[in-house]
Amino acid sequence: MTLKVDISSIRLNAWRQPTRTLVKPVSFELAQGGTLGVVGESGSGKSLISLAMLGLLPSRIKAEGRVLLDGENLLEMTERELQRVRGAKIGMIFQEPMSALNPSMRIGDQIIEGILRHQTMSYTAARERALQLLERVGIPDARNRLDAFPHEMSGGQRQRVGIAIAIAPGPKVLIADEPTTALDVTVQAEVLKLLGELVAEMGMSLLMISHDLGVIASICERCLVLNRGEFVEEGLTPAVLLEPAQEYTKRLIAAQPRLEETLNTPAQPTTKKNGSPYQALLEVAALEREYTDRHGRVVMKAVDGISFRQEAGTIHGIVGESGCGKSTLARIVMGLDKPTSGDVMFEGEDIFSVRPRELLRLRRQFQMIFQDPQGSLDPRQTISQIVAEPLYLDPDAPRGRDRARLVSETLQSVGLRSEDAQRYPHEFSGGQRQRIAIARAVIGRPKLIVADEPVSALDLSVQAQVLRLIMDLRDRLGVSFLFISHSLAVIETISDQVGVMYRGKFVETGAAKDVFHRPQHEYTRKLLAAEPRIDQGLRYGIRPKLLSA
Amino acid sequence: MMTAVTMSPSRFAKAPRTNLIAGVAITSLLVAIAVVSNFWTPASPSKMNILSKLKAPLASGLAGTDAFGRDIFSMLMLGASNSLSIALTAVFFGMVAGVALGTIAAAMRGLVEEVIMRIADVIFAFPALISAIMVAALIGPGRLTAIISIALFAVPVFVRVSRGAALRIRSLDYCLAAKVSGKNRFRITTDHVLPNIAGAVLVQATTQVGLAMIVEAGLGFLGLSVPPPAPSWGRMLSEAQTYLTQAPWMAIAPGLAILIAVLGLNLLGDGLRDLFDPRSGSDA
Numbered sequence: 001m002t003l004k005v006d007i008s009s010i011r012l013n014a015w016r017q018p019t020r021t022l023v024k025p026v027s028f029e030l031a032q033g034g035t036l037g038v039v040g041e042s043g044s045g046k047s048l049i050s051l052a053m054l055g056l057l058p059s060r061i062k063a064e065g066r067v068l069l070d071g072e073n074l075l076e077m078t079e080r081e082l083q084r085v086r087g088a089k090i091g092m093i094f095q096e097p098m099s100a101l102n103p104s105m106r107i108g109d110q111i112i113e114g115i116l117r118h119q120t121m122s123y124t125a126a127r128e129r130a131l132q133l134l135e136r137v138g139i140p141d142a143r144n145r146l147d148a149f150p151h152e153m154s155g156g157q158r159q160r161v162g163i164a165i166a167i168a169p170g171p172k173v174l175i176a177d178e179p180t181t182a183l184d185v186t187v188q189a190e191v192l193k194l195l196g197e198l199v200a201e202m203g204m205s206l207l208m209i210s211h212d213l214g215v216i217a218s219i220c221e222r223c224l225v226l227n228r229g230e231f232v233e234e235g236l237t238p239a240v241l242l243e244p245a246q247e248y249t250k251r252l253i254a255a256q257p258r259l260e261e262t263l264n265t266p267a268q269p270t271t272k273k274n275g276s277p278y279q280a281l282l283e284v285a286a287l288e289r290e291y292t293d294r295h296g297r298v299v300m301k302a303v304d305g306i307s308f309r310q311e312a313g314t315i316h317g318i319v320g321e322s323g324c325g326k327s328t329l330a331r332i333v334m335g336l337d338k339p340t341s342g343d344v345m346f347e348g349e350d351i352f353s354v355r356p357r358e359l360l361r362l363r364r365q366f367q368m369i370f371q372d373p374q375g376s377l378d379p380r381q382t383i384s385q386i387v388a389e390p391l392y393l394d395p396d397a398p399r400g401r402d403r404a405r406l407v408s409e410t411l412q413s414v415g416l417r418s419e420d421a422q423r424y425p426h427e428f429s430g431g432q433r434q435r436i437a438i439a440r441a442v443i444g445r446p447k448l449i450v451a452d453e454p455v456s457a458l459d460l461s462v463q464a465q466v467l468r469l470i471m472d473l474r475d476r477l478g479v480s481f482l483f484i485s486h487s488l489a490v491i492e493t494i495s496d497q498v499g500v501m502y503r504g505k506f507v508e509t510g511a512a513k514d515v516f517h518r519p520q521h522e523y524t525r526k527l528l529a530a531e532p533r534i535d536q537g538l539r540y541g542i543r544p545k546l547l548s549a
Numbered sequence: 550m551m552t553a554v555t556m557s558p559s560r561f562a563k564a565p566r567t568n569l570i571a572g573v574a575i576t577s578l579l580v581a582i583a584v585v586s587n588f589w590t591p592a593s594p595s596k597m598n599i600l601s602k603l604k605a606p607l608a609s610g611l612a613g614t615d616a617f618g619r620d621i622f623s624m625l626m627l628g629a630s631n632s633l634s635i636a637l638t639a640v641f642f643g644m645v646a647g648v649a650l651g652t653i654a655a656a657m658r659g660l661v662e663e664v665i666m667r668i669a670d671v672i673f674a675f676p677a678l679i680s681a682i683m684v685a686a687l688i689g690p691g692r693l694t695a696i697i698s699i700a701l702f703a704v705p706v707f708v709r710v711s712r713g714a715a716l717r718i719r720s721l722d723y724c725l726a727a728k729v730s731g732k733n734r735f736r737i738t739t740d741h742v743l744p745n746i747a748g749a750v751l752v753q754a755t756t757q758v759g760l761a762m763i764v765e766a767g768l769g770f771l772g773l774s775v776p777p778p779a780p781s782w783g784r785m786l787s788e789a790q791t792y793l794t795q796a797p798w799m800a801i802a803p804g805l806a807i808l809i810a811v812l813g814l815n816l817l818g819d820g821l822r823d824l825f826d827p828r829s830g831s832d833a
Contacts, residue, residue, distance in 0.1 A: 334729060360731050368729045376722035380744040386723075393731035440726065 007065035037220030041459035045229040091166035095178040097158035108146035156187035184321035189530035196540030214532030255464040257489035280309040287342035304504030317495025367441035371453035373433035377425040384421035390444040431462030569820025575813025586626035594623040624780035636761035639699035647707020655715035669705035677702035714746035748825035759814035
């Protein structure tokens with residue numbers, strides 16, 4: 001089997017608009033058993049290429065060129081011919097396993113559907129085959145899980161089912177579009193390991209699309225870099241990632257949050273000790289948050305005895321996988337949720353025992369930044385209205401022309417222009433929107449900003465800029481950040497102090513450098529080992545082969 | 550060898566907004582006729598002329614005459630005015646009350662929401678005709694009866710639409726950001742929820758005006774809407790029953806008028822939905 005892709009363009013024909021070229025000429029080859037990574041930021045065209053290969057582009061987008069699978073051009077095939085190729089010869093794994101699976105169909109039937117479509121065998125035989133596949137992809141108790149629905153499984157298990165469906169008809173090529181992006185790092189490592197094993201076992205070729213250079217480095221022999229629809233470079237993965245030839249690749253790699261050497265210089269705590277007893281900016285003590293069912297039984301302890309203190313002018317990082325309770329902790333610190341027990345002291349005042357009016361006054365001292373830059377800005381308000389919102393509480397806030405000046409200064413301080421004040425959110429990119437959200441958070445000069453996954457939805461290069469902006473605001477304005485993220489690299493880059501959270505508890509706390517360089521707890525070590533890194537080379541059973549033309 | 554290939558069966562290119570254009574055209578014609586009818590009609594819609602009774606269309610006037618020799622086209626024009634003004638007023642009050650209750654339900658949650666929604670369910674279970682008969686029993690038939698019962702019928706629809714939309718908006722981070730900034734539920738509703746649900750509510754209102762015109766015709770048919778001699782599409786239909794074989798145009802004319810008016814409003818509603826909802830009609 002060989003796959004030769006030689007796409008000359010992918011174009012969008014929109015109603016009454018000039019045709020736009022989304023992807024410029026790009027060509028690559030994938031040999032039997034080879035693994036190729038396609039890397040790029042959003043808008044680079046990496047997903048379009050994979051859709052074009054399967055004839056799945058939306059009706060107004062056209063691909064020109066050749067996609068030769070064993071000498072047959074997929075781009076010239078009719079819909080009927082393509083149906084025989086899809087699944088049978090080229091399988092696909094999607095990013096979001098929840099939406100890629102049919103929620104109202106048992107997973108066994110979803111696997112069987114694909115088998116029966118491409119092979120003639122009895123239902124019983126197909127079911128037996130589905131069972132073997134489920135066992136192969138590592139679903140425990142596979143015989144019973146065959147009749148489970150997607151919602152009864154965890155995210156990692158759903159992705160394993162997605163893989164089972166993709167490999168069921170025995171394809172020669174597997175296209176995986178960001179297959180682990182929605183998963184936690186430890187689960188990601190397991191899924192990548194499974195993919196690696198399957199490629200070796202079945203002699204499949206793997207085309208992996210990802211924005212994560214670490215993932216590509218760990219599983220792809222070769223990689224291809226795309227930028228805004230343009231081919232940048234292609235080569236053996238270690239060569240491309242460790243000694244990039246092109247400027248764009250160098251920038252992309254420099255934007256990676258580093259695990260080894262952080263760019264961050266630790267902040268000097270600015271908490272004043274003017275005579276009064278020493279006071280931290282934020283002190284959280286023995287915090288617990290339980291969720292109970294209707295009968296008052298404790299169903300889950302989202303936060304289970306968390307204590308920490310944060311000095312003024314520092315960035316306190318909290319890292320953990322999904323479901324560890326880090327967002328609940330953020331909500332409690334913001335006073336948006338009440339703890340079952342424990343205290344949150346802000347400059348020595350307990351935010352849950354003060355009167356509501358006092359809490360409003362305290363509220364002015366803290367602000368929040370959210371993960372999704374789409375949902376955090378009201379689409380019907382101008383940037384100036386959005387940014388000025390926190391001033392609503394402040395009776396001394398400037399009005400009229402002074403307020404406009406304050407808004408424009410704040411916009412400039414986060415790297416936007418003052419003219420942007422009159423525009424609407426949809427006119428901005430994801431990174432710019434996150435800057436607007438940051439401007440809103442800092443305009444009232446709060447002392448603490450709680451940032452819940454503020455860079456997770458952003459591209460690498462934009463992410464690096466936003467992280468730099470946050471560090472800069474800490475140094476310039478003395479704002480403290482409680483920074484929550486699932487990404488170890490991001491947390492290490494930005495934090496002065498860290499807490500590693502697991503199942504509602506801190507398993508390890510301390511200065512960022514110590515925690516990441518000399519991890520004491522086993523869970524921290526496991527997280528660090530699972531984090532894909534570009535300097536690690538191939539893992540997961542992928543053995544480099546020489547590409548034979 | 551390069552080949553241009555359409556990757557999937559090419560469907561329509563993004564259609565120009567046919568629905569919207571047709572809806573706006575029909576609805577503005579309707580409104581124009583309704584407005585003009587208050588100043589001018591081809592003949593007096595209430596003047597009887599027994600000598601030229603049951604004349605076929607074009608034999609006398611555009612749409613013929615009825616059993617009393619009144620000009621049907623003139624009656625239709627003034628009927629449009631009556632029907633439309635009742636429908637618009639009723640839907641306006643129904644919308645204000647419904648959106649207020651719906652957004653309050655979404656803002657308060659808990660018991661308040663439960664009470665509002667269950668009351669809305671109860672009202673929803675009453676057909677407009679039944680409530681019109683009850684209102685008529687209290688204050689007698691007439692314009693006010695029609696407005697009250699149609700408004701009552703519209704309230705639960707708007708409660709549901711606005712509560713659903715408001716809940717979705719409230720779950721977004723910008724409402725949380727507003728809360729963090731110290732805004733209370735009321736301010737969040739006025740600043741963030743109402744502007745963002747306005748589109749959905751307007752679409753519903755347009756469709757609701759169409760529905761209201763049908764209900765108004767039904768009330769007129771039963772004699773519960775505007776009293777004679779003011780013309781009403783519903784009563785014209787009911788009067789036409791007796792002459793269905795002799796003068797079918799007496800029924801066809803108001804029937805067509807109702808059909809076209811409601812079609813226009815529904816097209817307008819669909820067109821507005823396409824306009825407000827960026828997801829439909831574009832796949833790039």
